Amino acid sequence: MELRQLRYFLAVAETLNFTRAAERLGMAQPPLSQQIRKLEASLGTPLFHRDRRSVTLTEAGEQFRSDVQRVLADLEAARGQALATAAGTGGRLSVGFAGSAVFHPGVAQLMRTYRHRYPGVQIDPVESNTPTLAASINNAELDCALVRLPFDLDHGRYRYEVLVEEDMRLVLPPGHALADRDDIALSELSNDALILFPRSLGPKLYDSILLKCQAAGVTPRLAQQSPQISSSINMVAAGFGVAIVPESIASVHAPGVSYHRLTGRPLVSGIALVCRAEEARPAVANLMAACKAIRGAL
Structure with a gap:
C-alpha cells in the first residue's frame, strides 16, 4: 500500500467516476484503474462496485474512505507541524x-x-x-x-x-535603626548578621557579596542560610539578620522589611x-x- 494509492482511492471515492477522478489527479484513467486494483489486491477486498453505468463504494470501501480521510488529514497536520518546528514557529x-x-x-x-x-x-x-x-x-x-x-x-x-543588569539592595528587618535611610554603607552594618543563600546556588554572586563587605571593611557575621535568594526576605522579616538581594526581589513584600540602596560602587547582578x-x-x-x-x- 502506497500513499499515492490512498490519494487515488480518495479521488475516486469522492467523484465515484474514474474518468473525473483521473482528470482531478492529472493522470490518464487506465493507470488510475490499475492502481486502485493493486490497492484492493493488497487489502484483500474490493473497495468499489463497478458496472457499465456506475461506480459505488462497497461497505469496506465506505469504512476505508473514512479512515483514509483521517489518515491524510493527520499526515497533513504532521507536515505542517514539522515545517513549523523547522521554522521555529512550532x-x-x-x-x-x-x-x-x-x-x-x-x-x-x-x-x-x-x-x-x-x-x-x-x-x-x-x-x-x-x-x-x-x-x-x-x-x-x-x-x-x-x-x-x-x-x-x-x-x-x-x-x-x-x-x-540590576543593582543589589540591602534588606533590613522591622524596627532596624537604619530603616529610615534611603542609602546605607555596608560599614554601618558591622554588628548585623548577614543572611546568605548557600554558596552552591551561585558561587560568583555569593563571593561578590562577601568581597563587597570586605572592601567596606566589614567581616560579615553569617547568619542562618536561606534556601533561595528570595526566601531570605522572610528570614529578614523574622529577625534572623539583614540580606543583600537583587533589586527586583523588592517586589517580595514581607511585613516590616525595608529595601535600601548601598553607597559606593554598585554591587551588580x-x-x-x-x-x-x-x-x-x-x-x-x-x-x-x-x-x-x-x-x-x-
Whole structure:
C-alpha cells in the first residue's frame, strides 16, 4: 500500500467516476484503474462496485474512505507541524528559570513577547537554581534557561544573551535603626548578621557579596542560610539578620522589611538567557533574538 494509492482511492471515492477522478489527479484513467486494483489486491477486498453505468463504494470501501480521510488529514497536520518546528514557529521548548530571576519584570516581558510572536511553540518551564540549570543545558535536558549572574559560563559550552543588569539592595528587618535611610554603607552594618543563600546556588554572586563587605571593611557575621535568594526576605522579616538581594526581589513584600540602596560602587547582578554553544534549533534562536531586542528596550 502506497500513499499515492490512498490519494487515488480518495479521488475516486469522492467523484465515484474514474474518468473525473483521473482528470482531478492529472493522470490518464487506465493507470488510475490499475492502481486502485493493486490497492484492493493488497487489502484483500474490493473497495468499489463497478458496472457499465456506475461506480459505488462497497461497505469496506465506505469504512476505508473514512479512515483514509483521517489518515491524510493527520499526515497533513504532521507536515505542517514539522515545517513549523523547522521554522521555529512550532514544536516544544524547555526553558529553565532561576528562582530569583522570575521576579524581574523583564523576564515576564520576554516570555510574553515570545509567546505573542510564536504562539505555536509549547513552552515547558522548569524552575531551579543557576548551577543546576546550566548543568541541565549542558546535558541537553533543557533547551535554554534564564540564569542569575554573575556565573561562570564556559564559552566553549554555552552561548548567552544578557537580558538585564540590576543593582543589589540591602534588606533590613522591622524596627532596624537604619530603616529610615534611603542609602546605607555596608560599614554601618558591622554588628548585623548577614543572611546568605548557600554558596552552591551561585558561587560568583555569593563571593561578590562577601568581597563587597570586605572592601567596606566589614567581616560579615553569617547568619542562618536561606534556601533561595528570595526566601531570605522572610528570614529578614523574622529577625534572623539583614540580606543583600537583587533589586527586583523588592517586589517580595514581607511585613516590616525595608529595601535600601548601598553607597559606593554598585554591587551588580544580572539575568542572562543561556543555551548550548552548538544549539541550532530555530525556536531557541528566536528566543535569543527576542532577549536581545528586549534588552535594548528595557
